[in-house]
Amino acid sequence: MVNSLPIEFYSAFLSDVAKERKPSPIRGLYPLELRPGVISLLAGKPNATTFPFTSVKLTSRSPTDPSKEIETEVSGLALAEGLQYGPTAGLSSLLEWVHGLQEREHGRRKGEGWRVSIGSGSQDVIYKAVATMVNPGDAVLIECPAYAGVLPMFQALHCDLTEVDTDAQGIKSSSLRSILQNWPESKPRPKVLYTVPYGCNPTGMTATLDRRREVLALAREYNFIILEDDPYYFLYYGDAARYPSYFALELEQAEVGRVLRFDSLSKILSSGIRIGFASGPEPLLQAIDMHTAVANLQTPSLTQAIAFSLLDAWGYDGFKAHTETVSRFYREKRDVFEGAMRRHLTGLAEWTAPEAGMFFWFKLLLAKDGEEGDSESLIRTKAYERGVLALPGTVFLPRGGKTAYVRASFSLLGEEEVEEAVKRLRETILEARGV
Amino acid sequence: MQFNIRNSTSSDEELTMQLTDEELHVGLQYSLTNGLPALREWMFGLLERAHGRHKGEGWTITVGAGSQDMIFKGVNALMNPGDAILVEAPVYAGTLTIFQALDAEMIEVETDGHGICSDKMREILENWPSSKPKPKFFYTVPYGSNPTGSTATLERRLDVLALSREHDFFILEDDPYYNLYFGPSNRPPSYFALERDQPEVGRVLRFDSLSKTMSSGLRVGFASGPEPILKVMDLHSMAVNLQPSSFSQMIVLKVLSTWGYDGFTAHAARVAQFYREKRDVFEAAMQRHLAGLAEWVSPEAGMFFWFKLLLNEQGSEHGEGEAEGDSEYIIRTTALERGVLALPGAAFYPNPRKTPYVRASFSLLPEDQVDEALRRLRAVVLEARATSKQARSSEPEVMLTCLASASPGVGTQESK
Numbered sequence: 139m140v141n142s143l144p145i146e147f148y149s150a151f152l153s154d155v156a157k158e159r160k161p162s163p164i165r166g167l168y169p170l171e172l173r174p175g176v177i178s179l180l181a182g183k184p185n186a187t188t189f190p191f192t193s194v195k196l197t198s199r200s201p202t203d204p205s206k207e208i209e210t211e212v213s214g215l216a217l218a219e220g221l222q223y224g225p226t227a228g229l230s231s232l233l234e235w236v237h238g239l240q241e242r243e244h245g246r247r248k249g250e251g252w253r254v255s256i257g258s259g260s261q262d263v264i265y266k267a268v269a270t271m272v273n274p275g276d277a278v279l280i281e282c283p284a285y286a287g288v289l290p291m292f293q294a295l296h297c298d299l300t301e302v303d304t305d306a307q308g309i310k311s312s313s314l315r316s317i318l319q320n321w322p323e324s325k326p327r328p329k330v331l332y333t334v335p336y337g338c339n340p341t342g343m344t345a346t347l348d349r350r351r352e353v354l355a356l357a358r359e360y361n362f363i364i365l366e367d368d369p370y371y372f373l374y375y376g377d378a379a380r381y382p383s384y385f386a387l388e389l390e391q392a393e394v395g396r397v398l399r400f401d402s403l404s405k406i407l408s409s410g411i412r413i414g415f416a417s418g419p420e421p422l423l424q425a426i427d428m429h430t431a432v433a434n435l436q437t438p439s440l441t442q443a444i445a446f447s448l449l450d451a452w453g454y455d456g457f458k459a460h461t462e463t464v465s466r467f468y469r470e471k472r473d474v475f476e477g478a479m480r481r482h483l484t485g486l487a488e489w490t491a492p493e494a495g496m497f498f499w500f501k502l503l504l505a506k507d508g509e510e511g512d513s514e515s516l517i518r519t520k521a522y523e524r525g526v527l528a529l530p531g532t533v534f535l536p537r538g539g540k541t542a543y544v545r546a547s548f549s550l551l552g553e554e555e556v557e558e559a560v561k562r563l564r565e566t567i568l569e570a571r572g573v
Numbered sequence: 574m575q576f577n578i579r580n581s582t583s584s585d586e587e588l589t590m591q592l593t594d595e596e597l598h599v600g601l602q603y604s605l606t607n608g609l610p611a612l613r614e615w616m617f618g619l620l621e622r623a624h625g626r627h628k629g630e631g632w633t634i635t636v637g638a639g640s641q642d643m644i645f646k647g648v649n650a651l652m653n654p655g656d657a658i659l660v661e662a663p664v665y666a667g668t669l670t671i672f673q674a675l676d677a678e679m680i681e682v683e684t685d686g687h688g689i690c691s692d693k694m695r696e697i698l699e700n701w702p703s704s705k706p707k708p709k710f711f712y713t714v715p716y717g718s719n720p721t722g723s724t725a726t727l728e729r730r731l732d733v734l735a736l737s738r739e740h741d742f743f744i745l746e747d748d749p750y751y752n753l754y755f756g757p758s759n760r761p762p763s764y765f766a767l768e769r770d771q772p773e774v775g776r777v778l779r780f781d782s783l784s785k786t787m788s789s790g791l792r793v794g795f796a797s798g799p800e801p802i803l804k805v806m807d808l809h810s811m812a813v814n815l816q817p818s819s820f821s822q823m824i825v826l827k828v829l830s831t832w833g834y835d836g837f838t839a840h841a842a843r844v845a846q847f848y849r850e851k852r853d854v855f856e857a858a859m860q861r862h863l864a865g866l867a868e869w870v871s872p873e874a875g876m877f878f879w880f881k882l883l884l885n886e887q888g889s890e891h892g893e894g895e896a897e898g899d900s901e902y903i904i905r906t907t908a909l910e911r912g913v914l915a916l917p918g919a920a921f922y923p924n925p926r927k928t929p930y931v932r933a934s935f936s937l938l939p940e941d942q943v944d945e946a947l948r949r950l951r952a953v954v955l956e957a958r959a960t961s962k963q964a965r966s967s968e969p970e971v972m973l974t975c976l977a978s979a980s981p982g983v984g985t986q987e988s989k
């Protein structure tokens with residue numbers, strides 16, 4: 139038996155805005171439509187027969203045999219559903235599929251206090267989760283460096299961002315522990331920790347099993363929710379067996395319900411289709427859905443219907459095979475990039491090779507005297523002049539500041555371009571060093 | 574990827590569209606925050622045709638994940654929590670929740686069969702306390718309003734525009750039913766078009782939606798208006814959901830660019846005609862079953878009938894106000910028992926109240942079901958009337974019984 143935290147537990151975690159949201163008075167009427175024989179004039183839906191679409195066909199490579207193509211067609215009832223307004227949390231077919239996926243991947247069973255909501259990309263649900271829990275000015279724990287895309291949402295809420303250090307083994311639980319132990323008595327404790335545990339954007343790091351367990355223990359001890367943003371989960375390509383997610387590991391805990399997990403189809407199916415999902419405690423998801431109902435009603439039905447028809451045609455095994463192909467692709471890209479780094483930047487930069495994701499995070503060794511240096515001016519001026527662009531590390535620092543690190547993304551470039559780019563970086567560094 | 578659509582001019586003809594590799598690639602990748610450039614370009618052209626606004630004249634377009642997404646961001650861009658705003662009443666319930674989340678002070682401006690009552694708006698603004706900051710904006714659905722179905726007349730629109738200038742507020746023109754207009758051919762221009770003739774341009778933020786013409790499930794809508802406002806909305810998008818689906822946008826773009834503006838116009842006209850027929854069917858059934866039992870103004874756009882249930886017999890001393898009855902109670906009790914549901918009007922008022930109005934959608938039901946629904950509603954109103962009559966006559970009865978104790982044998986029989 140899974141010991142899920144009770145519903146009341148979460149009321150302390152909801153933001154004031156989330157608590158004040160009232161369910162729409164209309165919503166309460168819709169269940170009445172289900173009464174047999176009732177004729178309903180309620181729904182303000184357009185009539186789908188006026189929509190021009192009659193069928194959608196999609197061709198995809200077979201996940202198991204890339205020489206074969208699979209045809210998927212969305213038509214009839216599935217298309218009608220895809221063209222019309224749909225449920226706030228997502229199309230039930232896709233939700234069902236995702237529940238099954240989470241059970242397979244993370245050992246979480248349906249009906250044990252958690253559920254799923256589909257978002258318009260994971261960014262959409264991450265934002266809503268943050269707004270659901272964090273009040274303006276609240277303290278928030280965030281790994282550092284952190285995915286730059288979440289910084290504006292915390293900044294918009296004027297959060298007090300407390301940086302938790304990371305290293306090659308992911309988030310430093312020792313740093314987290316010391317922050318929490320030394321938390322000022324007078325200051326309200328943080329309600330959430332934001333972390334990207336696999337192939338972190340920007341550091342490429344994957345948190346080790348020990349670190350994850352320690353963070354989970356701290357979450358329990360200091361009572362905060364872990365926001366596990368995991369878009370690179372399926373892009374793990376390390377040699378060792380993969381570590382379980384926080385969402386899976388929390389089953390080892392005495393109580394379950396302190397992990398809110400985010401998955402994304404952006405890196406494995408399509409980023410433009412904008413589908414992600416949140417999985418976690420029901421009361422939190424309920425609050426997220428209420429935000430959706432106000433802000434954008436729902437994730438597009440058609441993209442959900444298309445994604446479902448594809449995923450359903452593949453099945454879980456096909457999906458798994460597909461993600462393995464994708465992660466192998468990035469592993470090769472990583473190898474190419476690292477080869478070029480070794481050839482051109484040995485002694486000029488420091489790095490740890492990533493085992494997941496699509497980013498290399500490296501420190502430019504700019505000064506010989508041990509001073510750290512600043513990658514930003516160099517990248518924006520000298521590197522740019524030499525025709526190479528990378529992201530200066532400072533944009534990933536929640537509280538800003540100088541850093542000698544840069545992030546290079548190796549997802550798109552071909553081998554020759556990589557070679558040339560890294561060569562130009564070498565020249566830039568050499569010039570900066572005054573050699 | 575390939576999809577079939579009905580041709581814009583005839584529903585029997587099918588067109589097959591094939592996304593090129595390049596188009597598919599764009600549709601599957603991250604794209605710009607404010608939308609696919611080619612789709613924005615197409616929309617610029619449409620707005621120029623429909624509203625006479627030219628590109629490069631201080632306004633721009635952002636594509637959103639449905640117009641709700643844009644309205645939400647537009648409202649957040651313009652107001653602070655607690656600010657006073659003007660809201661037409663009754664109003665689209667989906668924006669009420671946006672305003673409530675911001676704790677807005679909603680000042681209701683009445684509407685009638687001709688749309689917004691601009692004289693009432695003037696009154697409100699002229700009596701505005703001098704110590705209180707003026708409202709930031711006015712929110713309105715000018716065509717086929719949800720829920721009232723009414724369309725604002727040209728005079729009303731011009732009045733509102735003048736007021737917005739006089740009192741310096743924005744007009745949020747939420748216009749998803751613009752293309753679902755089926756009234757007389759001299760349709761009033763949009764606020765967005767009309768403001769071109771004002772001494773200054775830039776107080777209208779317009780929202781368009783493809784939900785009623787192309788597909789509500791695609792989630793594509795647009796905001797058009799002053800550049801500085803849209804820029805702030807784009808920044809909001811970057812933080813919260815990055816961008817609307819490239820995939821949805823690409824599908825829409827493919828259809829729209831294949832059709833061209835004329836094809837789109839032809840399609841929209843066919844959709845409007847469809848709703849016109851639905852309206853006619855519904856109204857005929859209203860006349861058959863609810864004449865004398867309900868009051869309504871026939872809508873000339875959109876998909877909603879807004880009508881007042883005459884729950885008390887007319888001419889009774891029970892006039893305006895609460896005594897007119899409460900449709901919510903009736904719907905949840907008698908109507909449900911008799912197997913018909915309409916949306917109680919209370920859901921559409923910014924501030925809580927009882928109202929005898931209901932909203933009925935005529936978009937989905939076929940003729941026989943419309944007839945049956947309204948037949949049932951008739952029975953509901955008749956039953957409510959009987960009950961209210963009984964209730965009313967039972968009030969004097971108490972008195973009469975008192976009287977009766979004084980002088981036995983008088984009047985008690987009659988009052989039954």
Ligand SMILES: Cc1ncc(COP(=O)(O)O)c(C=O)c1O
Pocket residue numbers: 258259260261262285287334339367369401402403404409412413414815
């Ligand atoms: C760590 C992280 N989280 C979230 C996202 C947003 O992804 P989505 O496309 O699912 O919104 C990204 C995208 O780059 C990311 O790197």
Ligand SMILES: Cc1ncc(COP(=O)(O)O)c(C=O)c1O
Pocket residue numbers: 182435638639640641642665667714719747749781782783784789793794
């Ligand atoms: C008046 C009004 N505004 C906005 C919307 C939301 O439309 P969209 O699907 O474009 O988000 C609706 C939908 O019913 C509506 O009636």
